[in-house]
Amino acid sequence: MSQALQYQSNGSTAPDxxxxxxxxxxxxxxxxxxxxxDLLKAYLPPSLYAHVLPYFRELGASAGAELDEAAMVADKNxxxxxxxxxxxxxxxxxxxxxxxVELERAAYEKYGLAAMSHRxxxxxxxxxxxxxxxxxxSYLFVQAxxxxxxxxxxxxxxxxxxxxxxxxxxxxxxxxxxxxxDFDELKQGAMFMTEQGAGSDVSATETTAEMQDDGSWxxxxxxxxxxxxxxxFAMVLARSESAPGLRGVSLFLLPRDLADGQHNHYQIxxxxxKLGTRSMASGEIRLEGAVAFLVGERGRGFQHMAxxxxxxxxxxxxxxxxxxxxxxxxxTFFAQHRRAFGKRLIEMPLMQKQxxxxxxxxxxxxxxxxxxxxxxxxxxxxxxxxxxLVRILTPLIKFKACRDARKVTxxxxxxxxxxxxxxxxxxxxxVRDAHLGSIxxxxxxxxxxxxxxxxxxxxxxxxxxxxxxxxxxxxxxxRPDLLELQEARLQDVxxxxxxxATDNRSDLARQVGSALYNTVAMAAxxxxxxxxxxxxxxxxxxxVLQHKLTPWDPCHADSETQFSDGLGQKLFGING
Ligand SMILES: Cc1cc2nc3c(=O)[nH]c(=O)nc-3n(C[C@H](O)[C@H](O)[C@H](O)COP(=O)(O)OP(=O)(O)OC[C@H]3O[C@@H](n4cnc5c(N)ncnc54)[C@H](O)[C@@H]3O)c2cc1C
Numbered sequence: 009m010s011q012a013l014q015y016q017s018n019g020s021t022a023p024d025x026x027x028x029x030x031x032x033x034x035x036x037x038x039x040x041x042x043x044x045x046d047l048l049k050a051y052l053p054p055s056l057y058a059h060v061l062p063y064f065r066e067l068g069a070s071a072g073a074e075l076d077e078a079a080m081v082a083d084k085n086x087x088x089x090x091x092x093x094x095x096x097x098x099x100x101x102x103x104x105x106x107x108x109v110e111l112e113r114a115a116y117e118k119y120g121l122a123a124m125s126h127r128x129x130x131x132x133x134x135x136x137x138x139x140x141x142x143x144x145x146s147y148l149f150v151q152a153x154x155x156x157x158x159x160x161x162x163x164x165x166x167x168x169x170x171x172x173x174x175x176x177x178x179x180x181x182x183x184x185x186x187x188x189x190d191f192d193e194l195k196q197g198a199m200f201m202t203e204q205g206a207g208s209d210v211s212a213t214e215t216t217a218e219m220q221d222d223g224s225w226x227x228x229x230x231x232x233x234x235x236x237x238x239x240x241f242a243m244v245l246a247r248s249e250s251a252p253g254l255r256g257v258s259l260f261l262l263p264r265d266l267a268d269g270q271h272n273h274y275q276i277x278x279x280x281x282k283l284g285t286r287s288m289a290s291g292e293i294r295l296e297g298a299v300a301f302l303v304g305e306r307g308r309g310f311q312h313m314a315x316x317x318x319x320x321x322x323x324x325x326x327x328x329x330x331x332x333x334x335x336x337x338x339x340t341f342f343a344q345h346r347r348a349f350g351k352r353l354i355e356m357p358l359m360q361k362q363x364x365x366x367x368x369x370x371x372x373x374x375x376x377x378x379x380x381x382x383x384x385x386x387x388x389x390x391x392x393x394x395x396x397l398v399r400i401l402t403p404l405i406k407f408k409a410c411r412d413a414r415k416v417t418x419x420x421x422x423x424x425x426x427x428x429x430x431x432x433x434x435x436x437x438x439v440r441d442a443h444l445g446s447i448x449x450x451x452x453x454x455x456x457x458x459x460x461x462x463x464x465x466x467x468x469x470x471x472x473x474x475x476x477x478x479x480x481x482x483x484x485x486x487r488p489d490l491l492e493l494q495e496a497r498l499q500d501v502x503x504x505x506x507x508x509a510t511d512n513r514s515d516l517a518r519q520v521g522s523a524l525y526n527t528v529a530m531a532a533x534x535x536x537x538x539x540x541x542x543x544x545x546x547x548x549x550x551x552v553l554q555h556k557l558t559p560w561d562p563c564h565a566d567s568e569t570q571f572s573d574g575l576g577q578k579l580f581g582i583n584g
Contacts, residue, residue: 027345028347029346029427030341030342030344030345030346032072032337032338032341032342033072033073033076033077034072034073035072035337035341036065036068036069036072037068037069037071037072037148037151037152037334037337038064038065038067038068038069038071038148039065039068040068040072040337040341041068041333041337042579043371043374043541043542043545044064044144044148045061045064045541046539046540046541046542047144047374047378047536047542048060048061048064048140048144049539049540049541050536050539050542051140051144051378051381051382052138052140052141056133056138056141059131059132059133060131060133060137060141060144060145063119063131063145064144064145064148067119067145067148067149068148070114070152071148071149071151071152072151072152075111075114075149075152075153076152076153076434077107078107078108078110078111078152078153079107079111079152079153079154079155079287079437080434080437081105081107082105082107082108082111082153082155082156082286082287083155083286083287083437084286084431085105085107085108085287086105086279086286086287086289087102087103087104087105087108087279087287087288087289088102088103088279089101089102089276089278089279089289089291090103091275091276098275099271100238100271100275100276101238102237102238102276102279102289102291104289105287107287108155108156108287108288111152111153111156111287112156112191113191114149115149115153115156115157115160116160116163116189116191116194116196117189117190117191117194119131119145119149120189121142121145121146121149121160121164122160122161122163122164122167122186122187122196122197123164123167123187123188123189124136124137124141124142125137125139125142125164125167125168126164126167126168126171126183126187127187129189130189138381138382138385139381139382139384139385140378140381140382140385142164142381143322143323143326143377143378143381144378144381146160146161146323146326146327146330147326147327147329147330147333147374147377148330149330150326150327150330150331150334151330151331151333151334151337152334153287154284154285154327154330154331154437154438154441155284155285155286155287155288155441156287156288157323157327158235158236158285158288158448159196159197159198159235159236159239159288161319161320161323161324161327162196162197162198162199162235162236162239162316162320163186163194163196163197163239164197164319164323165197165199165315165316165319165320165323166186166197166198166199166241166242166243166316167183167186167187167197168315168316168319169243169259169303169312169313169315169316169319170182170183170186170261170303171183172312172315173259173303173304173312173315174261174301174303174304178261178301178303182195182241182261185240185241186240186241194240195239195240195241195264196236196239196240196241197236197239197240197241197242197243198234198235198236198237198239198241198242198243199235199242199243199244199313199316199317199320200231200234200242200243200244200245200262200293201213201231201243201244201245201313202231202232202233202234203215203229203230203231203232204230204232207232207233208450208451208453208454210245210254210257210310210313211252211253211254211257211310213245213246213247213257214229214230214247215227215228215229215230215231215244215245215246215247215295216228216229216246216247216248217246217247217248217258217260217300217302218248219248224299224301225248225260225299225300225301225302226273226297226298226299226300227244227246227260227262227274227295227297227298227300228295228296228297228298229246229294229295230292230293230294230295231244231292231293231294231295232292233280233290233292233448234276234290234291234292234293235285235288235289235290235291235448236288236289236290237276237279237289237290237291237293238264238276238289239264240263240264240265241261241262241263241264242261242262242264243259243260243261243262243303243313243316244259244260244261244262244295244300245257245258245259245260245309245310245313246258246260246300246309248302248306248307248309249306249307251307254309254310255307256307257307257309257310258302258304258305258306258307258308258309259302259303259304259308259309259310259312259313260300260301260302260303260309261300261301261303262274262295262298262299262300263299263300263301266299272298272299273295273296273297273298273299274293274294274295274296274298275293275294275296276291276292276293277291277292277293277294278291278292279291280292282444283440283443283444284437284440284441284442284443284444285441285444286440317449317450318398318399318402320449321402321403321405321406321449321450321455322380322381322384322398322402322405322406324406324410324445324448324449325373325376325377325380325402325405325406325409325410326377326405327445328373328405328409328410328412328413328442328445329370329373329374329376329377329405329409329413331413331416331417331438331441331442331445332366332369332370332373332409332412332413332416332417333370333374334420334434334438335366335370335416335417335419335420335421335435335438336363336366336367336370336416336420338420338423338424338433338434338435339363339366339419339420339423339424340354340363340580342423342424343359343363343423343580344580344581346425353423354580354581354582355582357572359423360572360576360577360580360582361568361571361572361576362419362423363423363576363579363580364551364571364575364576364579365419365571366416366419366420367548367579368548368551368552368555368556369412369415369416370412370416371533371545371548372408372409372412372525372526372529372533372548372552373405373408373409373412373413373529375528375529375532375533375536375545376401376404376405376408376409376525376528376529376532377405377409378532379401379528379532380397380398380401380402380405383397383398383401383475384398393471393474393475396462396466396467396468396471396472397468397471397472397475399462399466399468400459400462400463400466400468400469400471400472400524401472401528403450403455403456403458403459403462403521404459404521404524404525404528405525406445406449406450406455407446407452407455407456407459407518407521407522407525408521408522408525408526409445409525410442410445410446410452411446411452413442413445414439414442414443414445414446417435417438417439417441417442418439418442420435420438421435421436421438421439452518453517453518455521456517456518456520456521457514457517459517459520459521459524460508460509460512460513460514460517460520463505463508463509464509464512469502469505469506469509472524472528473502475528475531476498476527476528476531479531479532479534479535480494480531480534480535482535482538483531483533483534483535483536483537483538483546484534484535484537484538484543484546485534486534486546486549486550486553487546487550490550490553490554493553493554493558494530494553497527497553497557497558498527501523501524501527501557504516504519504520504523505520505523505524508520522556523557526552526556526557527557529549529552530549530552530553530557531549533545533546533548533549533552534546534549537549544575544578544579547573547575548575550570551570551571551575554570555568555570555571
């Protein structure tokens with residue numbers, strides 16, 4: 009079946025709209041996606057693909073219907089903090105709307121999104137799921153609900169970091185609790201790092217950790233941004249050593265509840281009033297001698313926490329990709345059904361071009377997401393080159409996809425016209441949520457600088473170059489008339505990267521981050537294009553090459569003709 013036909017007969021249960029204002033509620037977000045099924049086939053072994061396909065279909069249906077409705081309700085009914093019980097005793101309690109709890113149950117219990125990397129038995133599979141399945145399903149889930157995906161990712165990342173650096177007793181005690189599938193048994197995860205004076209600059213951390221006579225630790229200080237503040241366990245950075253800067257900081261696991269069932273010694277002071285992720289609580293916490301457990305080595309807290317941060321950054325990139333896909337699916341649906349000037353919007357060349365531009369950007373993020381996920385699986389299996397690849401791909405996707413999501417969701421909002429700006433529709437929420445991606449877990453500047461560090465300190469450029477070459481060699485060959493251009497641009501990208509790394513040109517960090525991201529995305533799309541159903545991804549790769557890796561003349565009439573070359577017609581199902 010051609011991709012155009014898939015777009016039209018998309019398996020949607022949404023009514024066929026004669027309606028003047030088209031409404032996609034009820035659409036299956038998996039079936040409506042022209043690429044997801046074939047991408048899964050390309051990236052997963054056949055038996056696993058066959059096993060998980062029904063779950064993708066099922067989640068796609070609920071993400072377009074009841075989960076989407078719940079997300080909208082949860083967004084309008086943010087969590088509420090109460091600090092005393094009715095007898096006047098101090099008691100922190102966060103009340104979450106039932107719609108949010110319904111979303112939690114779906115994410116943690118039904119689909120096991122936080123647990124599937126850490127245990128067998130999730131979705132009936134007899135081993136932990138590889139990252140490509142986790143990110144694929146989460147990509148679908150986030151199209152309905154973004155806010156909750158932060159706690160889900162922190163729970164998953166906390167488990168990963170604990171397994172890597174925790175001592176055996178701590179792992180045995182805590183891992184089953186944070187990877188439980190029974191929602192009522194589950195203890196969720198969080199990460200309390202940021203302080204008023206220590207955001208990007210973690211070396212300014214002031215929270216202290218004091219060892220007690222019995223070897224236990226007590227934490228004291230203020231944490232300024234704490235998402236999921238009532239989580240069962242949080243990873244916390246605190247100053248335990250007299251050494252200045254990062255060398256004095258260690259990593260601790262903070263339980264919410266003490267062994268005797270009492271609440272640990274900390275208070276949630278208030279919740280933030282946020283632009284987006286309104287369904288999920290983010291608070292401020294005062295640690296008042298809270299009991300905590302050391303994780304890993306004293307004085308290496310930031311290095312250990314970097315593992316959790318990187319896992320969360322990759323998850324952030326995945327979420328940005330999902331937000332863009334949702335915006336694009338909505339925009340495409342709307343353009344296919346909305347009429348103006350006697351035509352469907354999709355028939356108008358300017359609309360086709362806009363949708364195609366959005367498609368290129370959204371699909372780049374998805375390709376880099378799958379590339380990073382599969383590299384992570386190899387890295388976790390001991391492949392050193394893959395570990396270096398993950399090291400650099402993670403900040404690349406976090407930096408660029410999160411920035412792109414702001415634009416693509418904004419463009420999707422505009423496609424719906426006036427209704428896009430109205431909070432009854434999903435687009436305004438997508439835009440509000442999208443802006444967070446490039447702030448938390450490191451702002452764009454900080455993450456772009458991390459790309460430079462990955463080249464300088466971790467020697468990641470050569471493995472990245474080798475991987476790009478491999479993808480191009482294995483992929484669908486580049487159009488002959490573009491081959492010379494492609495090789496020339498590759499040379500220029502590598503030269504720029506070497507210059508930035510060698511001369512420590514931090515002022516060029518964002519430029520080189522964008523160039524490397526676009527290069528990887530182009531190569532990945534060429535590799536994907538050799539699989540059935542994914543042929544058009546080589547044309548998307550051509551557009552990345554011509555418009556994102558090559559300078560073009562904004563005053564020349566022919567500068568953008570490639571966007572009108574017929575790919576839009578193929579992708580959006582336009583006849584004639
Ligand atoms: C909704 C929300 C939830 C959050 N949840 C959590 C959480 O659960 N846990 C947690 O620990 N934190 C959380 N954060 C905090 C978030 O990670 C920080 O806000 C972020 O890391 C930036 O720190 P900052 O706000 O102190 O900004 P600053 O560090 O003060 O940065 C301000 C600006 O300076 C720029 N800048 C800083 N250093 C450099 C440099 N070297 N070169 C160029 N530019 C630079 C930054 O890019 C930024 O634009 C959350 C934030 C938000 C908004």
